[in-house]
Structures are given as C-alpha cells and as structure tokens.
Amino acid sequence: MPASEERSLNFLEQIVEADNASKKWGTWGARDPSRADVPQVHTRFPPEPNGYLHVGHAKSICLNSGLAKKYGGKFNLRFDDTNPAKEEQEYVDSIIRDVKWLGGDFDTGPNAGGLYFASNYFEQMYAFTEELVKKGKAYVCQLSGEEVSARRGTPTVPATSPFRDRPIEESLKLLAEMRDGKHPNGAMTVRAKIDLASPNFNLRDPVMYRIIHEHHHNTGDKWSMYPMYDWAHGLEDSLEGITHSICTLEFENHRPLYDWFIDSINEGRGGTGLPPGVPSSSWSSLPKIHHPQQIEFAKLRPTYTVMSKRNLLKMVEEKTVSGWDDPRMPTISAMRRRGYPPEALRNFVTDVGVTKVESYIDVGRLENAVRDVLNKTTPRTMAVLKPLKVTIENWPEDKIDELDFVINPEDAAAGKRKVPFSRVIYIEQDDFIENPPKKFFRLAPGTEVRLRWAYFITCTGVEKDAAGNVTGIRATYDPATRGGDAPVGPDGKPTKKVKGTIHWISAKHAVPAEVRLFDRLFTAEIPGDRTGNYLDDLNPSSLEVVQAFVEPWLAENARYNNETLEGERFQFERLGYFNVDKDSKPGKLVFNRTVTLKDSWMKEAKPGA
RNA sequence: UGGGGAUUGGUGUAACGGUAGCACGAGUGACUCUGACUCACUUAGUCUAGGUUCGAAUCCUAGAUCCCCAACCA
Structure with a gap:
C-alpha cells in the first residue's frame, strides 16, 4: 500500500507550505537561534475529556501531529476541559494513552509541544472578559435559558436582550459576583455584544460564561463560572501560539466569532490607539495577542460504524458491547485491543486523504490497511477454529514426526520452527465437504490435499453419527511427500500436484x-x-x-x-x-x-x- | 425564507486555463506449499444549462442536489 511517499500535497499541506513560503508565522528563531530559518508550524489536538477517542479522532491526531513532524514544528495535546459536568479524569487518562499509542508525540521527541489544559487558562480568560466588558464589548445578561431561546429570533428577525445596554459598572459588579459564586446555576451569563441581527446566529450575542457549581477534575472547586467552548477555544490556541488551528467543518460558521473575540481583545492594545470616546486604559499597554488561522476539514466517517460519542456511550451504558474497548467498537482503545497496529491506522488516514468533502470511507479500507501491516510483520502459525478429526490410517499409532514450518514467508529472517505430526489430527470443518461443489480444492472423499508443511493425504472414508452428521474422517498419507513437497521425477519436475493446501493440528499436541x-x-x-x-x-x-x-x-x-x-x-x-x-x-x-x-x-x- | 460550506469512475483522491491521473474496489489472467501475498491487464468519471477562450474539471452567469447553523454542549 502506498504509505504515500510521492502523494501530492493535501490542501492543509498546501496552505502550510504557502504560509511557510510567505513567512506568515515567522520562524522558530526566537526560541532557538539554530532554527532561525525554520518557519513556525504549531498544531494541536484539542479533545474534550468526555469519552474515549475513536477513529475519527485518529484522523485529527495524525493530521495535526503529522504536520508538525513534516515541517519541523510542534504539536500540543490540549484538553478542552471547560465543562465539569461532563468531564472525567478517566477520560483524560485514556486520551493521553491513546494519543501516545498512535504516535502523537506531544511530550517526547523533536516535535513535542507539550500537554495543556484549557482550565489552566481560566484566570487569563477571566481577565480578557473583564477587559471586554470594560470596552463595552461584553455584558452580563440575566435572561434565563428559555428566555434567550425564545428571544433568539429567526434568520430575518433579530434577537433581543433587555440587558445588552446596561451600564458597564453594573456588568462588572455582577461579573465579580459570578466569580465569587454568589449566584446559582442559570441565574445569569456573560454575553459578547456583537450583533443581534446577524444572519450568522453565532454572532447574536453568544454566551461566553455560564454558572456551573460543580467539581472540576483539574481546578477543583475554585471556579463556579465556566467559559463556553466558543469563547475559550480560540483563546487557548492563541495563548499556545498555535499557527494552524485545524478543526472540523461544523466550526466554519464559528470562525467569524473567534476572529471577533481576538480582534476585540486586540483593539486598543499595543499602542495602536483607541476608538474615539474610549478613555486611555490599562490594556493599552498590553501587547496584542496571537491570531491563529483556523482551517476546517471533513470528518472521517467509515461505513458500518457509528461515531458520535453519545451513541457510543449509549452502547457502553446499555451493555450492547462489553465496554469502550470492546474489540468491535470504533474506539482507539478497542482497535488496540483487537490487534490493529498503530501504523495501520496512520497509513489508513493518509491513504484516504483530507478534504472539505463530506464522504463515507469504506471501512474495508481500514481492514486492508491492517492486513497490509500484519502481513509483513506477523509470525505464521496454525490453529483450527472448528475442528474435524482426521485419522491417518497408515500412520503408526505412536509415531510422532517433527516437521519444519516457515515462520514468515514475507520475512526470511524469521526462520523456521518444528511442528509435531501424529496419527490423529484436526483440520478445519470448512476444509471438508462430502459432496463438494465445482472448484472446491480441499478435502472430499477420494481427493488428495497437502497438509501445510507436512504430507499429502487422501480421504478414504467418512465417519458419521446416528443423525448422519460427519464426526470424523479417515485418510491415508503419502510417505514420499514429507515436508509437503511432491517427489521429484527424473525430469526434475514434481511427480504430482495437488491444488489444495490446508492447515492442521496434531490432536495429541493441540x-x-x-x-x-x-x-x-x-x-x-x-x-x-x-x-x-x-x-x-x-x-x-x-x-x-x-x-x-x-x-x-x-x-x-x-x-x-x-x-x-x-x-x-x-x-x-x-x-x-x-x-x-x-x-x-x-x-x-x-x-x-x-x-x-x-x-x-x-x-x-x-x-x- | 437568511447565513456558511460542498459537488471529478462504484468509493476515496489528484489536476490550480493546456494529454482527466493515482489508490481502493470489481473483473480477467499469471504465480503460489496460505483460494493469502505478489504481478499483469481490464473496467469506469468532471452535477445541469448557458457563456468567455484557440483551448474549461478549472474562469463567468443561472440552476440542481447534499451538509452545517437559532445549547447556558464541544
């Protein structure tokens, strides 16, 4: 399979290379003078710890860490832990394990960017919020959830809030009270003051904070107000100096909001002057913050599988499966348990590519990627899943033969081993049919097959129970075929050929x-x-x-x-x-x-x- | 009805005004001590209608279809 050495660039790589060429993000020189001419590329994988990672996340991990690796940049793992009601330490642990297993080297090697938590930025985010309130760009709204929803408007009718023009001092006071935990869940929110009539609903004064009195896995009980994803996410990327914020298509509509947040924070900072009427203030001496570029791509959707965490969680809770790592699940931990090599997942992801087209990927391609890796790497061995007893009539009762077995035909270095052969063996039930159809190359009364690396045998009889079910078969072996090769005639060619080769296990040694x-x-x-x-x-x-x-x-x-x-x-x-x-x-x-x-x-x- | 995206063989993906290519699948054959692997060949495509151009998948116009958006989720 094309581990894709000469594949053309995908659209993300094209963007990165264009940015690198134009020096859009500068170089790593400030951090490391020896890399003054390496353009900055900094990516991240930002999961919410509210479930186990699945193969769709694997795509994002590979994309983000792959870009950092390819362009000599950095890759962060950052938990988007802004909702204590849904998040748990167990998920944090499993995510770290899965990302590392997949090869997302966020904490080791040349591309390690580090491990981060959104919750560690809460203090900074609060400061930004105060700044926006003071700038008149955010306010505390005391509408209930139902009221906000009822006042949402329609595409052509604007939303409303009676609190949007309240005095700044009033918002500031309520904001402090929210922080101090003085108000119950749902009593009020902080909202951005943007545009209640925007056709993009994300800009209709979106909620920045809500009150949640709940224990947080990282910050404990310090906070009782938590930032919404839309408010927090872009800031996290900004604070970490992420250059390319890669996310899925449904966030395309949110990009203008992230841009607005950062632009609004930057307004009046860094000495660029304030809008008329705004008094000189504490933020004018602050530097502007970094503005990452968001790029959206289409999710991975394999056929015959469900991907939403909600649906997966339901199957776990209702015991439809044995757990998050049930080998039938599309989670990374399930795939690891089932035996999928991480390399196969990586190959699969690069093989299907990345675009903005929402498509379904034949899950067979994932299975092929797994076969590809395993074919080259696994030792061969024999096992019989559904045994059928075969008695070799002309083999002495107690004789045991030790035969050579090639461990991996794809890998000569793997060598050989001995496998015991004796009078009674098991073969696969599927490898015998009493009345075989055309082109059946395996065993049937009177036909001859090769036992892998052993002998040719010919079926001489069938044993049945009273109901007529086959309970075993009898056969004779050809002593001249030891090792599985037909004897060679004077012309140097084999004296006979068999079409079928089947696997077997010595019953005595099974x-x-x-x-x-x-x-x-x-x-x-x-x-x-x-x-x-x-x-x-x-x-x-x-x-x-x-x-x-x-x-x-x-x-x-x-x-x-x-x-x-x-x-x-x-x-x-x-x-x-x-x-x-x-x-x-x-x-x-x-x-x-x-x-x-x-x-x-x-x-x-x-x-x- | 508003806004934001998308549309190339069965599937996925290239082509960035100049020969529509690659991979997967499917089919046929070769090879084979795994009906595996490997190899060869075949198969089949630019959403529609106009326009610009010597030349259009690519640019323009109009339309069609699909996806996302009115959580105090992410």
Whole structure:
C-alpha cells in the first residue's frame, strides 16, 4: 500500500507550505537561534475529556501531529476541559494513552509541544472578559435559558436582550459576583455584544460564561463560572501560539466569532490607539495577542460504524458491547485491543486523504490497511477454529514426526520452527465437504490435499453419527511427500500436484484456546439511515466465540503486555490475523481475530457474501 | 425564507486555463506449499444549462442536489 511517499500535497499541506513560503508565522528563531530559518508550524489536538477517542479522532491526531513532524514544528495535546459536568479524569487518562499509542508525540521527541489544559487558562480568560466588558464589548445578561431561546429570533428577525445596554459598572459588579459564586446555576451569563441581527446566529450575542457549581477534575472547586467552548477555544490556541488551528467543518460558521473575540481583545492594545470616546486604559499597554488561522476539514466517517460519542456511550451504558474497548467498537482503545497496529491506522488516514468533502470511507479500507501491516510483520502459525478429526490410517499409532514450518514467508529472517505430526489430527470443518461443489480444492472423499508443511493425504472414508452428521474422517498419507513437497521425477519436475493446501493440528499436541471472532457491529453501511435509530441495524452475530486448538509453539509464545496493553500478534494461516486478548490467563488462552484474510473462495462459493 | 460550506469512475483522491491521473474496489489472467501475498491487464468519471477562450474539471452567469447553523454542549 502506498504509505504515500510521492502523494501530492493535501490542501492543509498546501496552505502550510504557502504560509511557510510567505513567512506568515515567522520562524522558530526566537526560541532557538539554530532554527532561525525554520518557519513556525504549531498544531494541536484539542479533545474534550468526555469519552474515549475513536477513529475519527485518529484522523485529527495524525493530521495535526503529522504536520508538525513534516515541517519541523510542534504539536500540543490540549484538553478542552471547560465543562465539569461532563468531564472525567478517566477520560483524560485514556486520551493521553491513546494519543501516545498512535504516535502523537506531544511530550517526547523533536516535535513535542507539550500537554495543556484549557482550565489552566481560566484566570487569563477571566481577565480578557473583564477587559471586554470594560470596552463595552461584553455584558452580563440575566435572561434565563428559555428566555434567550425564545428571544433568539429567526434568520430575518433579530434577537433581543433587555440587558445588552446596561451600564458597564453594573456588568462588572455582577461579573465579580459570578466569580465569587454568589449566584446559582442559570441565574445569569456573560454575553459578547456583537450583533443581534446577524444572519450568522453565532454572532447574536453568544454566551461566553455560564454558572456551573460543580467539581472540576483539574481546578477543583475554585471556579463556579465556566467559559463556553466558543469563547475559550480560540483563546487557548492563541495563548499556545498555535499557527494552524485545524478543526472540523461544523466550526466554519464559528470562525467569524473567534476572529471577533481576538480582534476585540486586540483593539486598543499595543499602542495602536483607541476608538474615539474610549478613555486611555490599562490594556493599552498590553501587547496584542496571537491570531491563529483556523482551517476546517471533513470528518472521517467509515461505513458500518457509528461515531458520535453519545451513541457510543449509549452502547457502553446499555451493555450492547462489553465496554469502550470492546474489540468491535470504533474506539482507539478497542482497535488496540483487537490487534490493529498503530501504523495501520496512520497509513489508513493518509491513504484516504483530507478534504472539505463530506464522504463515507469504506471501512474495508481500514481492514486492508491492517492486513497490509500484519502481513509483513506477523509470525505464521496454525490453529483450527472448528475442528474435524482426521485419522491417518497408515500412520503408526505412536509415531510422532517433527516437521519444519516457515515462520514468515514475507520475512526470511524469521526462520523456521518444528511442528509435531501424529496419527490423529484436526483440520478445519470448512476444509471438508462430502459432496463438494465445482472448484472446491480441499478435502472430499477420494481427493488428495497437502497438509501445510507436512504430507499429502487422501480421504478414504467418512465417519458419521446416528443423525448422519460427519464426526470424523479417515485418510491415508503419502510417505514420499514429507515436508509437503511432491517427489521429484527424473525430469526434475514434481511427480504430482495437488491444488489444495490446508492447515492442521496434531490432536495429541493441540492446546485448547478461546477465540473470539468479530464481525461488523452494524449490518447497514450507514447505521440508522433507514429507521432513524442506529440500534435497529445492530448485527446480531457480530461476536462468535469458539473453542479452538492451537499449536504448542503458539501457546508458548502467546503473550500479553500489561504495560503497552498490546497482545502478541500472529497470523493463523488461512484464517486471518489474531492477537492475544487481555482476558488471557495462565492455562486459558484467549485470542481475538483482528481481521480475516481475504478469501476469494468465499466470494465464489457464496456470491454477495 | 437568511447565513456558511460542498459537488471529478462504484468509493476515496489528484489536476490550480493546456494529454482527466493515482489508490481502493470489481473483473480477467499469471504465480503460489496460505483460494493469502505478489504481478499483469481490464473496467469506469468532471452535477445541469448557458457563456468567455484557440483551448474549461478549472474562469463567468443561472440552476440542481447534499451538509452545517437559532445549547447556558464541544
């Protein structure tokens, strides 16, 4: 897959390069004289700690940290923790873990910009607010939520507030009281005084602060007024010197508001003179604040998945899934648990690109990106998911043969290992059909197949129970095919060929293991599109648990790393990629199927499947 | 009805007035001790209608369709 070395620039990169060329943001020279000619590029990922990160956030993380990396800039992780009613420390911890796992190096390496919290800027934001009130650009409004809503107006009818022209001193007094916690939730808000008739509703005197008496994970009980996102967000970026504030499309309408806030703070600062009638003041000696450039991009929306935190939270709370890290979830922690390598997520994100077009991405592309990485990196091993017993009639009762098994055909350095073979083996139920259809290359009465790296066997009989179900089969092996190669004739060519090669496990050596097979959580490309309720499209069989057999080598090498939260990854030949789940315990192995192998036989046998 | 965005094969994405290209998917074939991987070939596209131009996906005009906006959420 194109890890995209020669891909053309996406529109974000084009903007950054144009800015760099024009020196729009200056260079890093002030901080580091040795980098006086490196243009400043400073990005950030600004999550609210109110849920777990999902694959959509992964796109933002990769975009932002990728830009910093590519242009020698800095990347910040900043929590947008402005609403204590919804935010929790647990989410802060999980987000930090997930961002680091994905390679968003906000605290290590050359691009580390640091870890920040919006709540650490509350004092500064309050000072800005006082300044705006004094400038006549903000006021305290004592309308209730319902009243504000009722007075909102329509696209052509302006909003109203009876408090917008109250004396500045009055607002200042109430502002101080809000800060001192003297008023209950909902009693009043601070509003920006912009334009009640604006066709852009974001400019109809938006609320800057509301009163929330609630414990905050970072600031404790210090504050009882909290800034709204719109007021806070642009300031956070400004304070951190963010050059390119990358966000999603729905914030396009908010950009004029962010511009207004910063312009209003800067008005009269830095000695540029005050508007007529405004007396000289404390802020005229203050420097202007940084004005980042906001750029909007379209969210990532994979098919067959839901992305809204609300809907994901609902599934967690109602136990539709086992938790935020249920391997079927689109969260980063679920993908890590399921065995997706972070590199695959990164490749996927660059592969689908970034634009302003709202589109759906075939979730199959994510699965392909996962296969791509895993194919190159995982050891091959054998496991039988749904065992069918095969007795090799001409193999001596107690004889055991040790056969060589290539660990990874894609990676010669991985070497070989021994796999035991004996008289009774298990093969996959799907690899035997009593009355096979055309083009079925596997085992059937009278046909011959190769057992991977072992012997050719021919099916000689079928055992059934009283109900007629196949309970086992009998076969004979060809001693001349040891290692899986047909004997070579005088002409140097193999004396026979078999079309099929199947995997197997020696019954005597088989180690039992639980294997969890996942399918998509939803059966509809766009869950809920049909009925309006995404749960109507839940896939009832998205989880299947089987008791499988694995080879001894795998049992010995199946490890789970409690520190990185990653289980060892393997390919089970012909079945897919699997990893060790955190539920594994000594004596009880649990594997997740990360993703299947592509299966063109399945497509042929069951068209449309 | 106001404002802000978007529209290129089945899907995603390039082309920035000069040959509509790439990737995924799909199809066919080759290879193969994984029906995997790999390789080759094929497939199919500029929202519509006008206009400017030697030349338009790109510029202009009009229209169509889709998304976002009237939380004290982010």
